[in-house]
Amino acid sequence: MLSQFNFLSQSSKPLPFSPVSLHNQTLTLHQNDAQALPFSPAINYHSVSLKTTTVSAMTSNSNLSNHAVTSNGISEPDLDRFADVGNKLADAAGEVIRKYFRKKFEIIDKEDLSPVTIADRTAEEAMVLIIQENLRSHAIFGEENGWRCTEKFADYVWVLDPIDGTKSFITGKPLFGTLIALLHKGKPILGIIDQPVLRERWIGISGKRTTLNGEEVSTRTCAKLSQAYLYTTSPHLFKGDAEEAFARVRNKVKVPLYGCDCYAYALLASGYVDLVIESGLQPYDVLALIPVIEGAGGVITDWRGDQLYWEASSDARATSFNVIAAGDKQIHQQALDVLQWQ
Amino acid sequence: MLSQFNFLSQSSKPLPFSPVSLHNQTLTLHQNDAQALPFSPAINYHSVSLKTTTVSAMTSNSNLSNHAVTSNGISEPDLDRFADVGNKLADAAGEVIRKYFRKKFEIIDKEDLSPVTIADRTAEEAMVLIIQENLRSHAIFGEENGWRCTEKFADYVWVLDPIDGTKSFITGKPLFGTLIALLHKGKPILGIIDQPVLRERWIGISGKRTTLNGEEVSTRTCAKLSQAYLYTTSPHLFKGDAEEAFARVRNKVKVPLYGCDCYAYALLASGYVDLVIESGLQPYDVLALIPVIEGAGGVITDWRGDQLYWEASSDARATSFNVIAAGDKQIHQQALDVLQWQ
Numbered sequence: 141m142l143s144q145f146n147f148l149s150q151s152s153k154p155l156p157f158s159p160v161s162l163h164n165q166t167l168t169l170h171q172n173d174a175q176a177l178p179f180s181p182a183i184n185y186h187s188v189s190l191k192t193t194t195v196s197a198m199t200s201n202s203n204l205s206n207h208a209v210t211s212n213g214i215s216e217p218d219l220d221r222f223a224d225v226g227n228k229l230a231d232a233a234g235e236v237i238r239k240y241f242r243k244k245f246e247i248i249d250k251e252d253l254s255p256v257t258i259a260d261r262t263a264e265e266a267m268v269l270i271i272q273e274n275l276r277s278h279a280i281f282g283e284e285n286g287w288r289c290t291e292k293f294a295d296y297v298w299v300l301d302p303i304d305g306t307k308s309f310i311t312g313k314p315l316f317g318t319l320i321a322l323l324h325k326g327k328p329i330l331g332i333i334d335q336p337v338l339r340e341r342w343i344g345i346s347g348k349r350t351t352l353n354g355e356e357v358s359t360r361t362c363a364k365l366s367q368a369y370l371y372t373t374s375p376h377l378f379k380g381d382a383e384e385a386f387a388r389v390r391n392k393v394k395v396p397l398y399g400c401d402c403y404a405y406a407l408l409a410s411g412y413v414d415l416v417i418e419s420g421l422q423p424y425d426v427l428a429l430i431p432v433i434e435g436a437g438g439v440i441t442d443w444r445g446d447q448l449y450w451e452a453s454s455d456a457r458a459t460s461f462n463v464i465a466a467g468d469k470q471i472h473q474q475a476l477d478v479l480q481w482q
Numbered sequence: 483m484l485s486q487f488n489f490l491s492q493s494s495k496p497l498p499f500s501p502v503s504l505h506n507q508t509l510t511l512h513q514n515d516a517q518a519l520p521f522s523p524a525i526n527y528h529s530v531s532l533k534t535t536t537v538s539a540m541t542s543n544s545n546l547s548n549h550a551v552t553s554n555g556i557s558e559p560d561l562d563r564f565a566d567v568g569n570k571l572a573d574a575a576g577e578v579i580r581k582y583f584r585k586k587f588e589i590i591d592k593e594d595l596s597p598v599t600i601a602d603r604t605a606e607e608a609m610v611l612i613i614q615e616n617l618r619s620h621a622i623f624g625e626e627n628g629w630r631c632t633e634k635f636a637d638y639v640w641v642l643d644p645i646d647g648t649k650s651f652i653t654g655k656p657l658f659g660t661l662i663a664l665l666h667k668g669k670p671i672l673g674i675i676d677q678p679v680l681r682e683r684w685i686g687i688s689g690k691r692t693t694l695n696g697e698e699v700s701t702r703t704c705a706k707l708s709q710a711y712l713y714t715t716s717p718h719l720f721k722g723d724a725e726e727a728f729a730r731v732r733n734k735v736k737v738p739l740y741g742c743d744c745y746a747y748a749l750l751a752s753g754y755v756d757l758v759i760e761s762g763l764q765p766y767d768v769l770a771l772i773p774v775i776e777g778a779g780g781v782i783t784d785w786r787g788d789q790l791y792w793e794a795s796s797d798a799r800a801t802s803f804n805v806i807a808a809g810d811k812q813i814h815q816q817a818l819d820v821l822q823w824q
Binding site: 242307308310311312313314315338369371373374375376395396397398399400403407410412413 | 584649650652653654655656657680711713715716717718737738739740741742745749752754755
């Protein structure tokens with residue numbers, strides 16, 4: 141790992157994190173990682189995805205075969221294959237991002253004034269190439285480059301945000317994340333939140349329990365809003381009525397906290413946070429969160445309590461979501477009642 | 483490292499970070515670490531502290547002897563000894579903190595409604611014991627237990643905050659820090675910001691260049707406030723006029739960001755952040771930052787531009803500081819002009 145940081149800016153700043161070895165994610169990219177980090181327990185995502193408990197009513201061990209399908213009508217082998225590709229995408233994005241983290245690079249302000257860097261663009265390209273090589277019929281919607289597909293619509297759409305929390309990335313704060321979602325006929329069936337510097341990867345797969353680096357995680361109970369720990373990225377991301385609505389909830393929770401980007405949703409899935417409330421999120425910032433949160437036992441909806449749905453196609457327009465995620469459905473409902481969002 | 487996490491709460495959540503080995507920090511506590519992490523380069527703090535460039539005008543290589551003194555009137559051997567003890571303190575606190583991070587524990591609300599945990603208290607006790615064993619004449623002022631000394635005053639005072647950012651710690655967010663300061667006749671001569679989960683340690687020693695894990699760091703230039711990246715922990719920590727003053731600066735910077743606790747000052751020392759502005763900080767949250775920031779070429783003062791000074795004694799009262807740290811003195815002055823603090 142440390143050898144990646146030879147290309148430095150002002151002074152030598154080796155990143156001291158020595159991550160858990162994530163073996164077998166891609167045969168081409170990580171042979172070196174496997175050798176460089178021999179002390180860490182290997183997390184074999186092929187074996188983990190096959191062993192993960194499937195809660196679908198349609199399968200049982202005695203009936204499991206190559207033709208077993210999940211409740212989404214997708215075969216288990218296909219689902220495992222998609223999970224494997226998802227891991228490859230996160231690996232590839234992570235490789236790029238780690239090269240640029242805490243290095244000197246140009247920051248470009250986009251039309252909406254949000255920043256983007258060479259790391260964002262290169263990481264997205266790396267993911268796009270892998271999808272095109274492995275799943276040619278799948279469409280892709282990336283934050284940086286929009287829709288890519290030979291058709292206008294596709295049953296399967298990968299929705300990618302290479303760096304959610306670019307401002308954190310730019311300022312050397314290791315809590316941004318790579319967000320990867322796979323939609324099947326509009327429904328998120330796979331979601332990944334990956335923090336490539338800390339080497340933490342949350343994976344949610346429809347019908348399965350969410351995992352963090354291969355270990356199952358779970359949200360925690362919380363009966364009252366007044367006991368809840370709430371995260372949001374910034375107080376400045378709520379406009380107009382949304383600001384007032386958020387303030388109503390913020391004034392009722394135990395502790396409102398800031399500055400965690402998508403990592404807050406990951407902490408919620410792992411049971412350390414009770415509520416995350418945000419406004420103005422784009423599809424590529426939201427869709428990956430859904431399988432992760434739901435697979436951990438949590439709830440994630442818009443501010444009316446409705447399902448977060450986005451129509452993915454070549455004509456897809458930018459859609460802004462107000463999101464609330466809760467570890468416990470009790471405080472989810474209490475928060476909705478306080479948000480009073482029409 | 484992973485073996486420390488056998489005692490888990492809801493589910494098995496091994497922390498994947500495998501930190502850089504920090505050898506020789508304490509002979510008693512880290513023999514195991516040295517063996518468990520063979521792949522990481524050893525950071526030998528004894529050798530680093532002796533090799534670090536001393537910028538004091540009073541010493542030169544040809545004159546260096548056991549009687550050489552720094553501009554503070556402290557001998558180099560003494561300064562090295564204090565740095566060594568400082569490292570031991572951070573090691574000891576880190577051992578405790580890592581045991582409790584992302585585990586289940588009781589959270590107690592103090593009189594001022596701030597939370598404290600067994601990790602805070604145990605980490606502070608561990609540091610106090612080391613100081614009492616190694617530097618008996620030194621006084622200690624800890625966040626949790628106040629003043630400890632046989633006398634009312636002492637030339638040397640250690641000021642300790644075992645966990646700055648307890649709310650981050652409680653919610654599993656690995657950006658809180660252990661803050662350790664050593665004052666000599668009221669002046670901070672040693673400051674440590676330690677992130678024990680990520681194993682990042684910034685050390686500032688009076689007259690020397692600040693280091694991150696043994697490597698020298700430097701703040702970055704920034705000529706205009708409109709180009710500055712600003713951090714503060716939370717918008718809710720500014721009261722009354724302070725809120726308006728902060729808003730004035732916040733509206734002029736390029737990007738206001740939140741949620742970094744003391745880690746923001748560390749990022750500033752390393753040149754990734756331009757400004758940190760906070761209000762209502764306690765002495766134990768401030769004093770350690772001073773040598774770190776100044777040793778990296780930055781500026782840190784109160785909102786009037788005055789030195790941050792705290793009279794440490796057994797009668798010491800709680801003093802609240804408004805703090806501004808800047809990587810570049812140009813934007814430090816510009817920010818002061820906008821704060822307009824009387």
